[in-house]
Amino acid sequence: MRLLTFTPPTGGAPRLGAETGDHVLDLTALADHTGAPLPHDLLGLVQAGPAALDAVRRLLEGDRPAHAVHRTVDVRLAAPFRPGKIIGVGLNYVEHVEESSRSLDTDKELPPRPVLFSKPATAVTGPGAPILHNADLTTQLDWECELAVVIGRTAHRVGEDEAYDHIFGFSIVNDISARDQRRSGQWFFSKGQDSYAPFGPVVVTADEIPDPMALDLSLRVNGVTKQKSNTRHMLFPIARLIADISSGVTLEPGDVIATGSPSGVGAGMVPPEFLAPGDTVEATVELIGTLTNPVVDAR
Numbered sequence: 001m002r003l004l005t006f007t008p009p010t011g012g013a014p015r016l017g018a019e020t021g022d023h024v025l026d027l028t029a030l031a032d033h034t035g036a037p038l039p040h041d042l043l044g045l046v047q048a049g050p051a052a053l054d055a056v057r058r059l060l061e062g063d064r065p066a067h068a069v070h071r072t073v074d075v076r077l078a079a080p081f082r083p084g085k086i087i088g089v090g091l092n093y094v095e096h097v098e099e100s101s102r103s104l105d106t107d108k109e110l111p112p113r114p115v116l117f118s119k120p121a122t123a124v125t126g127p128g129a130p131i132l133h134n135a136d137l138t139t140q141l142d143w144e145c146e147l148a149v150v151i152g153r154t155a156h157r158v159g160e161d162e163a164y165d166h167i168f169g170f171s172i173v174n175d176i177s178a179r180d181q182r183r184s185g186q187w188f189f190s191k192g193q194d195s196y197a198p199f200g201p202v203v204v205t206a207d208e209i210p211d212p213m214a215l216d217l218s219l220r221v222n223g224v225t226k227q228k229s230n231t232r233h234m235l236f237p238i239a240r241l242i243a244d245i246s247s248g249v250t251l252e253p254g255d256v257i258a259t260g261s262p263s264g265v266g267a268g269m270v271p272p273e274f275l276a277p278g279d280t281v282e283a284t285v286e287l288i289g290t291l292t293n294p295v296v297d298a299r
Contacts, residue, residue, distance in 0.1 A: 004077055006077050008075055015027075018060060022073075041081065042081045042203065043082065046203075076128070078200075079129075079198075086197055087116060087117075088191060089116060089236070089259050089260040092234050094110065094235055111235070113244060116245065119175075120192050122194055127201040129198070132298035133297055134299060139274065140180040140266075143176065143266060144265055146173045146174070146283075147212065147285055148256050149167055149170060150256055151168060151255040169204050170285075171202065172198075172201070172284075174198040176191070176275075177265075198293045199256070201289050202289060213238060217229055217284065229262030
């Protein structure tokens with residue numbers, strides 16, 4: 001299933017939906033129509049567990065009253081939900097390790113364990129929403145297309161062999177970074193400012209992604225491809241990431257892991273390239289879609 005959060009053409013509060021072809025089905029309206037108990041937002045659905053997903057499947061197999069069906073082009077998508085935790089993974093593609101050591105003064109040796117950092121939930125923004133460029137804070141605003149893992153079951157000290165049992169689904173995060181706001185090697189302010197975590201456009205349930213370690217991903221700025229790779233090139237695969245993080249940090253339903261960026265970031269270009277107001281950024285992951293955001297002047 002392709003689940004999302006949207007505002008219908010008539011406006012109002014965001015609603016829980018499912019994308020089918022070129023239409024969005026209003027799951028909230030379908031549940032109200034049938035009397036089926038269903039959370040009214042995607043975070044609640046993730047947290048409700050497998051029974052809630054089964055209820056969604058039954059709704060999608062049933063009647064679809066006209067008021068519950070919208071053309072995708074007529075609705076406005078929002079970020080799927082606000083995660084409890086966003087855990088970023090740095091230096092998780094070998095070629096990105098090399099370009100970072102050259103352009104960002106990071107270690108040139110491959111990290112022996114995943115490099116982790118966090119983004120606050122306030123950094124989340126949705127499809128079509130602006131990435132804020134504040135020239136008082138940065139002149140080096142950069143992009144990073146990443147596969148996002150949405151946790152669906154509490155994970156505490158889980159092994160790699162059981163890691164996938166804790167995944168609800170997958171999405172896209174664009175790990176926006178102000179490269180000149182790293183502070184004594186710490187990345188929180190560099191990566192955690194408002195709008196620095198575009199998220200979406202949908203969450204695809206795990207059963208729809210046969211092999212998340214074999215997905216093409218790419219990023220374009222103003223239509224020009226800057227990143228192009230495949231998740232198979234991750235240094236630490238998804239199962240290892242979940243096992244490593246959960247060894248000391250409990251992962252809860254609705255947490256998101258941004259699994260790292262391939263090479264091709266702006267800081268690694270010769271000469272370096274950075275985002276400016278007026279730019280448009282498109283992050284694409286195979287089987288999930290494209291997350292598009294404009295860059296605007298925040299001052």
